[in-house]
Amino acid sequence: MHLDTSFVRAALDPAFLARLRDRFGTSLHLTDAMLRQHGANEAHFDVVLPDAVVFARSTQDVVDLVTLCVAADVPIVPFGAGTSIEGNAVPVRGGVSVNLGEMNQIVAVNADDFDCTVQAGCRREQLNEHLRDTGLFFPIDPGANATIGGMASTRASGTNAVRYGTMREAVLSLTVVTPDGKVITTARRARKSAAGYDLTRLYVGSEGTLGIITEVTLRLHPIPETISSAVCGFESLEGAITTVVQAIQVGVPLARVEILDDMQIRAVNAWSKLGLPEVTTLFFEFHGSPNGVAEQVEMVSALAADNGGGDFAWSNLPEERARLWKARHEAYYAAVALRPGAVGWTTDVCVPISRLPECITATKHDLAGASMPATILGHVGDGNFHVIFAMDPNSSDELREVKAINDRLVARALNMDGTCTGEHGIGLGKQDWLVKELGDAVDVMRVLKRALDPKNLFNPGKIFSL
Structure with missing residues (x-):
């Protein structure tokens, strides 16, 4: 672009x-x-x-x-x-x-309080490796081995968000360097507070435009007693999505549930050598006690069967689960690799889960007429999904085509009372849509930006124009 x-x-x-x-x-x-x-x-x-x-x-x-x-x-x-x-x-x-x-130190782990403090450059995989012997883990998993500070700055979420929430819920406190050179701490470690403005939430998702995050205090969770993963192919896109919506509506505490359409499965098969049937597929993960996981599996299996789902391929072995989720996390690279020499244009939206079947189905119909490969995947448990286009970087016609499809997708999501981005942030690509989504609320953001960064020196040009 x-x-x-x-x-x-x-x-x-x-x-x-x-x-x-x-x-x-x-x-x-x-x-x-x-x-x-x-x-x-x-x-x-x-x-x-x-x-x-x-x-x-x-x-x-x-x-x-x-x-x-x-x-x-x-x-x-x-x-x-x-x-x-x-x-x-x-x-x-x-x-x-x-x-x-290089600011990647783990400053403190307070196992009794289920929290920790890390420097902003600490990677999420590094943190979980350090926590392994404590019986705790940090659940936010955007796929990439991102830094914790970057995840806080973009309000990241990922595959576990349906159960554990996003960085909005995970961050207890931040250390921030402000544009006037002050170092502030936005909160203490208490699990709740009514003390003044919620500065933590102000900086989470601000993309470095209001201050630079240098330390993050995070909520942690116990490692589940039992973890089980499954893959299930479906006769139709609608059947897969309906299964997820019904599972959530009946209260199944899914830990992860990801959808990959037939084109994305073709891509990951080629990239990760999985050999899955090339149909719309759900990737599940269940956390809990052995009996609890068994009950979750039984209920979801029944729902899937009623909606055209095939047999569940189960795995409780850590190495098999790791291979499955590694393939999911590499889906972006797999999708771009469908077309040699292509670059990826990735977009995401999020809608109320009751509107998800309609939104994804309409998007799939749009992609059927596209002149380049395009895949759908996403965290359907919270209404968030992505489209990845494998685009010719030298074609202005393709650029216009992708932009038009993306515009229709985002407009569709907003018409369903959704959002233009569930987890990528606004950055450079969705500034106009932010204004359409929130209207005069963006002017309040501009007031905050001008007040905190009057010279407009902190990551200028991002989120909105001044």
């Missing part, structure tokens, strides 16, 4: 660069390869290079960098693992990308 970078800065002032070198030494990087790494993205947006990259190793590093950048009117863009989909970390006005990946 072409980005308007006509407002992009001149080269950084040599005196400012000298101050960066004095303060950060070898943590400052100016090579083309490093700049390109921080200007690229997982999706279809143009590469836009920052002027410099600084690797922060402490909250004080971030404070000092913010102080230098604000004094020199230089934009600053936080960077985690670089796995965001909507261009959330692309430095569209240049400036300094601050890489938080």
